[in-house]
Structures are given as C-alpha cells and as structure tokens.
Amino acid sequence: MSTVAVALCRPGFEVEAAADLAEIATRARTVSTVEVRRDSGFVVARLDTTAGPEAWRRAVADAPPVFIRSHWIGTGPHPIAAPRPATAADEPRARAGREVDRITPLVGAFEALASTAGHEPTWQAPFVEHADTNDGRALSTLARALEGRLAGALAARGYASATSARRAHVLLVDGATAYVGTADDPWGSRWPNGIARVRAPAGAPSRSALKLAEAITLFLGERAGTLLREGLSAVDLGAAPGGWTSQLVARGMHVTAVDNAALDPALARHLNVEHVRADGLGYRPRRPVDWLVCDMVERPARIAALVGDWIAEGRARHAIFNLKLPMKRRRDEALACAAAIRARIERSGIEASVALRHLYHDREEVTGCVLRER
Numbered sequence: 001m002s003t004v005a006v007a008l009c010r011p012g013f014e015v016e017a018a019a020d021l022a023e024i025a026t027r028a029r030t031v032s033t034v035e036v037r038r039d040s041g042f043v044v045a046r047l048d049t050t051a052g053p054e055a056w057r058r059a060v061a062d063a064p065p066v067f068i069r070s071h072w073i074g075t076g077p078h079p080i081a082a083p084r085p086a087t088a089a090d091e092p093r094a095r096a097g098r099e100v101d102r103i104t105p106l107v108g109a110f111e112a113l114a115s116t117a118g119h120e121p122t123w124q125a126p127f128v129e130h131a132d133t134n135d136g137r138a139l140s141t142l143a144r145a146l147e148g149r150l151a152g153a154l155a156a157r158g159y160a161s162a163t164s165a166r167r168a169h170v171l172l173v174d175g176a177t178a179y180v181g182t183a184d185d186p187w188g189s190r191w192p193n194g195i196a197r198v199r200a201p202a203g204a205p206s207r208s209a210l211k212l213a214e215a216i217t218l219f220l221g222e223r224a225g226t227l228l229r230e231g232l233s234a235v236d237l238g239a240a241p242g243g244w245t246s247q248l249v250a251r252g253m254h255v256t257a258v259d260n261a262a263l264d265p266a267l268a269r270h271l272n273v274e275h276v277r278a279d280g281l282g283y284r285p286r287r288p289v290d291w292l293v294c295d296m297v298e299r300p301a302r303i304a305a306l307v308g309d310w311i312a313e314g315r316a317r318h319a320i321f322n323l324k325l326p327m328k329r330r331r332d333e334a335l336a337c338a339a340a341i342r343a344r345i346e347r348s349g350i351e352a353s354v355a356l357r358h359l360y361h362d363r364e365e366v367t368g369c370v371l372r373e374r
C-alpha cells in the first residue's frame with residue numbers, strides 16, 4: 001500500500017491544491033506524483049519516499065498551503081465495504097445492505113499505519129471526512145455514523161489520546177473506498193473537512209460577514225478576543241453594505257466604513273460607525289488605527305500594494321483583506337501578492353506575519369491576514 005498525502009479543497013481548485021501539496025512534498029524532500037481529478041474536491045499525492053513528520057512540519061511552515069483546507073499523510077485507497085460473512089439467519093439483512101462492515105477494514109488500515117509509522121501511534125478521535133461536492137455531502141450521514149464507531153474501535157485498541165497533537169483522519173471517496181491517515185496540528189485541520197463553522201452577528205447586512213468571521217477564526221484563533229476587542233479602531237475599505245463592519249462593531253470596535261455605496265441604514269446610525277463616502281484606494285486615516293480590513297473589488301496587485309503601504313507606513317497594525325483572483329494563474333497571482341506585501345513590510349523594518357488562505361466562504365478569491373508581531 002503506497003504512502004499518500006490527502007488534501008481537501010474547494011471543488012474546482014484541485015490544480016491549485018495539488019501545487020500547494022507538491023511544493024510541500026518537494027521541500028520535505030519527498031518525491032511525489034499528484035493525481036488531480038477536476039471538481040472532485042480533493043487531491044492525492046503519492047509519496048515515493050516518506051518524509052518524517054518533522055521534515056513535513058518544517059515544509060508546511062516554510063510554504064503554508066493556500067488552497068488546501070486540510071491535509072494529512074496516510075495510505076489508500078482501501079476497499080472498506082467488505083460484506084459480512086452472512087449466516088442463513090441474517091441473509092435478508094445482508095441483502096438489505098445493512099450489514100456492510102466498514103469498521104474492520106478501517107481499523108486494519110490504522111493498525112498497519114501504526115506499525116509502520118516511526119512515531120507514537122496515539123491519535124485524537126478520528127474525523128471521517130468527505131469532499132465538499134454533492135456526491136461528497138451525500139456521504140455525511142455515513143461519515144458521522146462511522147466516526148463514533150471508529151473512535152470506539154481505535155480507543156479499544158489503545159490508539160486514542162485526547163491530548164495527542166496528532167489526529168486520525170479518514171476520507172470517504174464513496175461508500176466503498178477510503179483513505180486513512182494522521183495529521184499533526186496545524187497541517188490537518190481543527191475542523192472536520194477543514195471547514196470552520198461560523199456565525200454572522202445578528203442583523204448582519206450581508207453574507208460577507210461570514211467570510212470575515214471565518215478569517216478571524218482561522219487566522220486569529222484563540223487570540224481573537226485580544227486582537228479584536230472593545231475600544232480598538234478599524235478602517236473598513238469597501239464596507240457596503242456592512243457585513244464586515246457589523247462583525248467588528250459586534251466586538252465593541254470603532255469602525256470607519258469607507259465606501260461610495262450606501263451602508264445598511266441601521267449600521268450607518270450606529271454610534272461606533274462613521275461612514276465615509278470616498279475612494280478606498282486613496283483614503284488614509286488621520287490617526288493610525290489598530291486594524292485595516294478591505295473587501296474592495298479591485299485588481300489583487302493593487303490591494304496587495306495598498307495593504308503593504310498601510311502596514312509599512314504604520315497606518316494600521318494588522319490587516320485582513322480579500323484578493324479577487326483572476327480566472328487563470330490563480331495561485332501564482334495569490335503568491336505574488338503575498339510576496340509583494342512581505343517585501344514592502346520588510347523594507348520598512350516592521351515585523352509582521354503574512355498569511356493567505358482560500359476560505360470556505362471564498363469563491364474566486366483568497367483572504368489574507370497581516371499580523372504585526374511587535
């Protein structure tokens with residue numbers, strides 16, 4: 001059984017996810033061939049030599065994937081729908097399809113993995129995942145049912161540890177085929193299928209609010225309460241109708257919402273919101289603010305230059321921004337934008353991290369985050 005890396009992505013972005021995965025594999029000095037099935041929502045890389053977890057971890061830190069929601073290393077594809085040996089008594093149930101035993105082959109695959117892996121084989125309870133496609137989502141009930149039973153079976157064999165940094169994963173390709181593997185935090189995901197479940201504040205005027213909520217969860221995690229708190233200030237470029245502004249106001253922040261278009265009337269009346277009708281590309285705040293957020297529909301290179309300038313000139317400490325991608329060369333464009341922002345900030349002597357991710361709520365776009373360290 002060959003070693004594979006399995007990565008989940010938005011359907012239609014398999015080429016970009018494959019390039020992310022190939023880059024990590026190359027940096028981890030692992031030879032790989034990546035299978036890309038268009039619109040499948042996942043990619044599988046066959047690894048000819050297996051990098052140790054340390055080499056893989058370093059490679060992910062050096063080249064964090066942009067288009068991958070979650071990825072892990074394991075084996076497969078495994079046939080998992082072994083029919084139970086039927087007795088005369090349960091023949092009718094077997095015929096009804098209720099007696100397919102998927103747990104035994106899955107546990108067998110994990111046992112084989114544990115015996116070959118050069119590490120402590122105890123994992124957090126498994127995520128049984130599926131692609132974010134119509135066919136994939138049709139497997140969600142089966143996935144939930146298997147998740148509990150597999151967790152119990154792995155625990156019974158001593159593979160469970162709630163405190164392990166490593167989680168067990170299964171990808172159901174269909175009801176009869178699966179990949180299994182394990183991921184170290186954070187290159188797997190904190191959420192099944194790599195999708196963070198988020199909510200918009202009550203009365204948020206647009207679904208875009210979910211995009212910022214997801215970005216906050218993904219990029220800030222436990223630091224969100226400290227970095228976005230009452231009394232801090234933000235400028236929201238391209239704010240209308242106000243989904244992003246409503247997220248920040250809900251956290252007690254003061255927001256200057258810049259857009260020539262109209263804001264949601266209730267939000268425009270909010271005491272912590274100032275609506276400025278201006279061109280966001282030229283707008284600059286009178287005093288430095290804590291946050292720049294930007295969702296303007298503009299060329300990605302222009303947004304990257306703008307974000308780089310705001311941080312490098314000390315106009316904002318941190319930024320979350322959206323880059324609308326071109327139809328072609330989407331990954332190249334995203335990476336070029338991140339590199340331009342990094343270069344601009346580095347020249348100013350400011351220390352900041354720059355990260356990009358294709359969020360669940362992003363379509364033909366990616367979301368970025370700049371965090372000033374000091």
Ligand SMILES: C[S@@+](CC[C@H](N)C(=O)[O-])C[C@H]1O[C@@H](n2cnc3c(N)ncnc32)[C@H](O)[C@@H]1O
Pocket residue numbers: 205206207208209237238239240241242243244245258259260261278279280281295296297298
């Ligand atoms: C995708 S919408 C923003 C949605 C918003 N983030 C929300 O949550 O409701 C893009 C907005 O950018 C604004 N926009 C585009 N170019 C702009 C510019 N140069 N200056 C200011 N606003 C701009 C548009 O008027 C539009 O309201």
